[in-house]
Amino acid sequence: MRSVSIIGAGCTRFGERWDDSLRDLVVETGIMALEDANVCGEEIDGLYVGNMSGGRFVEQEHIGALISDCAGLSRLHVPSTRVEAACASGGLALRQAVLAVASGYSDVVIAAGVEKMTDVTGGVAADALAAAADREWECFFGATFPALYAMIARLHMHRYGTTIEELAAVAVKNHHNGCMNSISQYQMEITVDKVLRSPLVADPLRVLDCSPITDGAAAVVLAPTEMAHKYSDAPIKILATAQASDTLALHDRRDITTLDASVHAARKAFGQAGLEPKEIDLAEVHDAFTIGEIAAIEDLGFVEKGEGGRAVEEGLTWIGGEIPINTSGGLKACGHPVGATGIKQAYEMVLQLRGEAGKRQVEGAEVGLTHNVGGCGGTALVHIMSR
Amino acid sequence: MSTVPRFWRHIPQRYNLVGTHCSKCDEYYYPPRTICPNCRRNAKMEDHKFKGLGTVVTYTTIYNATDDFKRQTPYNLAIIELLEGPRLTGQVICSPSEIEIGMKVKPVFRILGKEGDRGIIYYGTKFVPVEGSI
Numbered sequence: 001m002r003s004v005s006i007i008g009a010g011c012t013r014f015g016e017r018w019d020d021s022l023r024d025l026v027v028e029t030g031i032m033a034l035e036d037a038n039v040c041g042e043e044i045d046g047l048y049v050g051n052m053s054g055g056r057f058v059e060q061e062h063i064g065a066l067i068s069d070c071a072g073l074s075r076l077h078v079p080s081t082r083v084e085a086a087c088a089s090g091g092l093a094l095r096q097a098v099l100a101v102a103s104g105y106s107d108v109v110i111a112a113g114v115e116k117m118t119d120v121t122g123g124v125a126a127d128a129l130a131a132a133a134d135r136e137w138e139c140f141f142g143a144t145f146p147a148l149y150a151m152i153a154r155l156h157m158h159r160y161g162t163t164i165e166e167l168a169a170v171a172v173k174n175h176h177n178g179c180m181n182s183i184s185q186y187q188m189e190i191t192v193d194k195v196l197r198s199p200l201v202a203d204p205l206r207v208l209d210c211s212p213i214t215d216g217a218a219a220v221v222l223a224p225t226e227m228a229h230k231y232s233d234a235p236i237k238i239l240a241t242a243q244a245s246d247t248l249a250l251h252d253r254r255d256i257t258t259l260d261a262s263v264h265a266a267r268k269a270f271g272q273a274g275l276e277p278k279e280i281d282l283a284e285v286h287d288a289f290t291i292g293e294i295a296a297i298e299d300l301g302f303v304e305k306g307e308g309g310r311a312v313e314e315g316l317t318w319i320g321g322e323i324p325i326n327t328s329g330g331l332k333a334c335g336h337p338v339g340a341t342g343i344k345q346a347y348e349m350v351l352q353l354r355g356e357a358g359k360r361q362v363e364g365a366e367v368g369l370t371h372n373v374g375g376c377g378g379t380a381l382v383h384i385m386s387r
Numbered sequence: 388m389s390t391v392p393r394f395w396r397h398i399p400q401r402y403n404l405v406g407t408h409c410s411k412c413d414e415y416y417y418p419p420r421t422i423c424p425n426c427r428r429n430a431k432m433e434d435h436k437f438k439g440l441g442t443v444v445t446y447t448t449i450y451n452a453t454d455d456f457k458r459q460t461p462y463n464l465a466i467i468e469l470l471e472g473p474r475l476t477g478q479v480i481c482s483p484s485e486i487e488i489g490m491k492v493k494p495v496f497r498i499l500g501k502e503g504d505r506g507i508i509y510y511g512t513k514f515v516p517v518e519g520s521i
């Protein structure tokens with residue numbers, strides 16, 4: 001297997017992009033990534049795009065061919081593949097692209113992610129997202145996506161003494177980080193009090209515990225590390241790519257407060273990179289809900305199981321803390337265009353490891369980790385990268 | 388909108404809590420599985436009707452539901468561990484302040500939901516609290 005590096009990255013502004021279609025978002029991010037990588041069309045060997053539900057959100061399938069076409073690559077007949085793993089579709093697209101280059105089959109490959117979610121009403125969007133859960137044995141009985149994470153939160157609170165204030169503190173931190181990120185959907189500070197006064201969605205989770213509905217796209221360009229300096233002065237090396245799966249339904253899990261897919265993907269990734277959790281300088285983790293970040297930092301090995309709530313309140317995961325988490329604002333504040341999220345995480349890591357993250361820059365960032373979850377843990381992706 | 392077979396296909400399982408049992412490793416499954424994750428190709432699967440008595444493992448109260456369930460809000464949803472071992476997701480009919488982890492429940496037959504305004508009405512099992520031991 002060849003070593004693989006990221007030679008360019010781009011990401012659109014995240015938010016309610018009423019004026020822009022899925023195609024517009026793809027073109028916008030594609031141009032940014034290709035300009036950043038200084039790559040021209042003839043050099044591109046392949047495309048992978050993460051997209052959860054073009055069919056439900058914009059009534060468009062066949063997203064692979066569509067993005068190749070929109071990117072002006074139709075006459076080059078570049079192979080283009082859509083990959084889907086619910087909210088982990090972007091992370092999975094990145095992994096497929098890394099494997100394509102690592103195998104030696106392709107040289108320059110684009111990994112992209114896109115979701116256009118605001119063309120449908122809230123109810124339709126909620127139902128499309130619920131399709132990441134078990135339609136026949138969870139949703140049929142009235143489960144919603146927030147409800148599943150709420151049940152993780154409830155048991156975490158019962159077993160480890162995690163509090164609603166600690167859940168809220170995750171949202172407060174990620175909004176604070178989002179304020180320093182120009183692409184972030186929310187750029188406003190919030191307080192624990194404000195989170196606790198927001199309406200209940202699925203008890204104990206409130207509106208401000210949940211990531212929003214977002215339009216956005218992101219792309220990174222990959223090349224073999226041995227060729228990377230031809231394109232970029234500061235290529236970012238992929239040290240590990242790992243993926244794991246688990247039961248689709250939450251009720252079938254070994255332990256409801258642990259995402260075993262995250263545990264297994266992390267274990268594999270740390271093995272590949274030859275690193276331990278304490279050697280990671282910062283991480284982007286899957287905080288679709290505040291409890292998601294708390295479980296993630298435990299499952300990835302940054303803190304002991306049950307200590308995730310305390311970690312936020314004690315400042316460990318803030319910028320300047322021991323392990324800054326979600327410097328981009330995370331899914332919570334930066335936004336969660338589901339198929340794009342895994343690629344946006346890689347984009348943020350590229351900025352941080354290049355030292356280009358501006359006010360939210362983590363001093364001396366050398367090694368970063370990204371963690372992307374599909375559903376409430378049916379799929380997990382972990383990537384580790386370094387400058 | 389869905390066609391009718393999507394709903395009647397699972398009637399025995401959803402109305403009568405019929406799951407499966409692997410006689411090779413003696414593990415019970417609900418919802419039913421065709422392949423035993425313990426034994427895979429060596430499994431010996433047979434139908435099993437569960438009593439439906441169980442314990443609340445974790446729960447939530449849903450205030451913001453998908454369109455099909457909007458009219459029922461707020462409602463309690465729980466993961467319930469059946470006496471025989473397997474866990475399932477289902478609604479618990481009681482006040483949101485009453486439900487708690489460890490609560491004992493039993494099954495009842497109820498309307499579960501309705502697809503859209505003129506769509507199919509579908510039925511299945513919900514749960515209610517039981518006093519004392521089960």
Ligand SMILES: [Zn+2]
Pocket residue numbers: 409410411412413414423424425426427430431
């Ligand atoms: Zn078996």
